[in-house]
Amino acid sequence: RKKQLLTLRDLPVQTKDGHKVALLANVGSLNEISHLADVGAEGIGLFRTEFMLMNTQTLPDEKTQYQFYSDSLHLMSGKVFTIRTLDVGADKELPCLPSIIEDNPALGLRGVRYSLANPELFMTQVKAILRAANHGPVRLMFPMINQVEELEQLFSYIEQCKAKLIEEEKGFGELSYGIVVETPAAVLNLASMLPYLDFISIGTNDLSQYTMAADRSNPSLTMQYPSLSPAVLQLVKNTIELAKSHKITVSLCGELASSPKVAPLLVGMGIDELSVNLSSILEVKSALRDISYQKCLALSKHALTLTRINELDDYLNGQYS
Ligand code: PEP
Ligand code: MG
Numbered sequence: 001r002k003k004q005l006l007t008l009r010d011l012p013v014q015t016k017d018g019h020k021v022a023l024l025a026n027v028g029s030l031n032e033i034s035h036l037a038d039v040g041a042e043g044i045g046l047f048r049t050e051f052m053l054m055n056t057q058t059l060p061d062e063k064t065q066y067q068f069y070s071d072s073l074h075l076m077s078g079k080v081f082t083i084r085t086l087d088v089g090a091d092k093e094l095p096c097l098p099s100i101i102e103d104n105p106a107l108g109l110r111g112v113r114y115s116l117a118n119p120e121l122f123m124t125q126v127k128a129i130l131r132a133a134n135h136g137p138v139r140l141m142f143p144m145i146n147q148v149e150e151l152e153q154l155f156s157y158i159e160q161c162k163a164k165l166i167e168e169e170k171g172f173g174e175l176s177y178g179i180v181v182e183t184p185a186a187v188l189n190l191a192s193m194l195p196y197l198d199f200i201s202i203g204t205n206d207l208s209q210y211t212m213a214a215d216r217s218n219p220s221l222t223m224q225y226p227s228l229s230p231a232v233l234q235l236v237k238n239t240i241e242l243a244k245s246h247k248i249t250v251s252l253c254g255e256l257a258s259s260p261k262v263a264p265l266l267v268g269m270g271i272d273e274l275s276v277n278l279s280s281i282l283e284v285k286s287a288l289r290d291i292s293y294q295k296c297l298a299l300s301k302h303a304l305t306l307t308r309i310n311e312l313d314d315y316l317n318g319q320y321s
Contacts, residue, residue, distance in 0.1 A: 005282040009040035013285050015267070019293035022273040023285055024080055026253055030068075032278055033075045039282050043080025045201065045275025046141075046253040047072070049125070050087055053094045059121070065128035073136045080139065082201070082251075082275075083129055084180065085122065087111050087143040106215065111144020111180075112154060119157055126161045133173030141178040141201055146185040148192040155196065180253070182206035187235045194246045201275065202239055204254025208232050226309045227255070228262060233312070237304060240270045251275055260287035261316045267293070268300030 013023040024045030025036055036044070052060060052068060060068070073081055088094055089110025102108035115122035129140060142154060155177075165172045177196065181187060182203030190200075209216040211232050214224035236252070243250045251273035256262050258280035264287060266274065276284055299319065306312045 005286060008282055008285050008289065009038075011040075011285075011289065013042070013288055015264075015288055015291055015293040015296065017292045017294065019267070019296070021267055021271070021288060022080065022251075023281060023288075024082070024251070024273055024275040025278050025281060026275050027278075030072065033072055035278060036075075036079075039278055040285070041079075041278065041281055043076065043082070045080065045082050045251050045273055047081070047083045048087065049083060049085065050092060050094070053086070053088070053096055056096050059096045059124075062124050062128045062131075065125060066131045069129055069132035069138075070135055073132050073138065076136065078136055080273075081137065082139040082141060082178070084141050084143055085112070085115060085125060088114050106209065112142045112150055113144060115142075116150065116153055122154075123157055123161050123164075126158055127165060127170075127172075130158075130161055130165060130172035130175065131170055133175050134171045135173070137176070138173070139176040139178060139199060141180055141199075143180045143203070144182060144206070145179045145193075146183050147189055148196075151179070151193055151196055178251075180206075181239050182254075183210045184235065187239050190239060190242050194243065194248055197248060199249040199251060200239070200243050201251040201253045201273075202236055202271075204232060204236065204252065204256040207235060207254065211235060223309070226313070227259065228312055228316070229309050230307050230312060233304060236266075237269055244270055249273065258284065260284050261320055263287055264291045264296045265299045265303055265316065268296030268298070269304075 014020045022042050024043045025041040026046040027033055027044050028048045028051045089105055089108055091105040100109060109117055129138060145151060176198040178199040178201055179193060180201050180203040205216055208225060212224055214221045216225055240250050249272050252266055252271050253275035257274040258276040260283045263274055263284045303312060303315060306315060
């Protein structure tokens with residue numbers, strides 16, 4: 001099976017009737033970047049930059065980060081490269097940052113909240129990324145954002161970063177900007193944020209956690225945190241429709257996209273890009289090449305009428321047996 005899948009590596013990602021989808025990779029280490037070509041990934045849809053901080057006692061400075069992003073960009077040779085700004089918080093212990101104690105880390109100071117509370121940390125990262133963007137295209141996205149004013153604050157810091165780089169006579173490039181849509185508030189407030197954005201990426205891992213009010217890491221909540229639920233599917237649909245009406249590229253980078261049974265449904269709903277684990281790229285590509293876009297549309301039309309978690313599950317499983 002593995003051998004058979006490998007024959008797909010250099011073939012285009014498209015349905016039987018020629019509907020194209022970008023199939024990108026979720027990356028959490030430098031080592032993974034060097035393996036993108038092994039599975040024919042068309043780029044990176046989610047670069048989790050926290051890993052840079054995982055095994056170090058000291059915070060990497062701008063120069064170290066710049067080197068790191070430029071090296072990564074170089075390996076990408078012009079392909080899509082989407083960097084997510086630090087998504088740290090009490091749920092991730094990082095030896096180089098002071099630990100915070102919170103009763104509810106998932107609802108605490110994480111993602112852009114952490115960045116806005118620690119602007120020097122955010123600005124060091126952004127300056128390094130702006131400088132790296134002098135060598136190739138870079139997309140930047142912000143995690144855990146709820147509100148347009150958070151976005152405006154982030155952009156004002158980015159303007160300050162550019163002014164500093166000019167002052168320091170360091171070259172930099174322009175970025176494309178996006179957000180990870182991963183809270184119900186971000187879905188409901190999307191219209192006010194879209195005018196600032198070039199793309200969005202739906203983070204269904206957290207979107208499910210916050211929509212279902214169920215801890216994504218609690219194994220006794222599998223019914224309350226299913227891989228796919230009608231409520232989350234509705235939010236994904238609303239997000240796609242709104243973004244499309246603003247002609248914004250819609251990506252999806254949660255685990256959901258890594259399922260060969262769910263990926264065709266997402267394509268039928270209008271997703272432009274799927275960002276999946278390296279180990280799932282060829283499986284997802286195979287599923288998309290084996291189905292027609294007409295069928296994807298039919299899948300999504302029917303799935304959106306289902307109101308029960310098990311119905312949705314049975315329906316998708318039944319399509320491929
Ligand atoms: C998500 O929340 O869906 C996501 C892709 O990000 P992470 O799993 O890193 O929170
Ligand atoms: Mg997330």
